[in-house]
Amino acid sequence: MPPSEIPTDWDLHYREDHTPWDKGSAAPPLLEWIEKNPNQLTGRVLVPGCGRGHDVRALAGLPEVTEAVGLDLSPTAVSLANSFPKVSRERYCVGNLFDLEKNHRGTYDWVFEHTCFCAIPIDCRESYVTGVWSSLHPSGSLLSVFYLNPYDDEHQPEDGPPHGSTLEELDALFVRSGRFSIQESYVPSRSYPGREGLERVMRMTRQG
């Protein structure tokens, strides 16, 4: 899907500073996973839909990460991400996960997902899987925090994003498609306030 057809004007959200998803810090389930799995995140890491880059900076600070790359459709988000002091080897690029430039293909050891999958149109989910799969090198891994149930009194399924998902759907998209195998899947014990019990951490390895 070309950026002009993406129904949400993400850049406008950043220009108007209307970014309720941004909690000003890295995702608690990511920090929890890093604490439990020291030294496992290594090499080059891609964060699609990185927004202001809080997760990218947490990843860039890990000693074994050689480069953390944040990718976002929104030039304003990328400019805001670049305005934070650099932690280490991190970089931000404007780009579309559904139409990855050649330099992002087959090159990453890890992809970290957090609130990009729930933000895209539901009919783009197969393109999301293809984008993540293509960015990884053949034995690369996807570490993901899926916001399975983002609904509340103000926000219902018909008016996303964010859009919810189910384990069944994730299994069909990632595993039964032949693209990934699941190594780990659990409900994180640390979440932003209000997201407790609504997220799922999954670690998957690229197949094929």
Ligand SMILES: C[S@@+](CC[C@H](N)C(=O)[O-])C[C@H]1O[C@@H](n2cnc3c(N)ncnc32)[C@H](O)[C@@H]1O
């Ligand atoms: C809900 S925001 C989450 C941002 C960040 N992960 C956070 O938690 O603060 C979704 C982000 O995904 C980006 N995005 C949406 N579709 C994208 C695509 N096809 N390729 C790259 N980024 C995309 C948006 O611009 C936006 O910054």
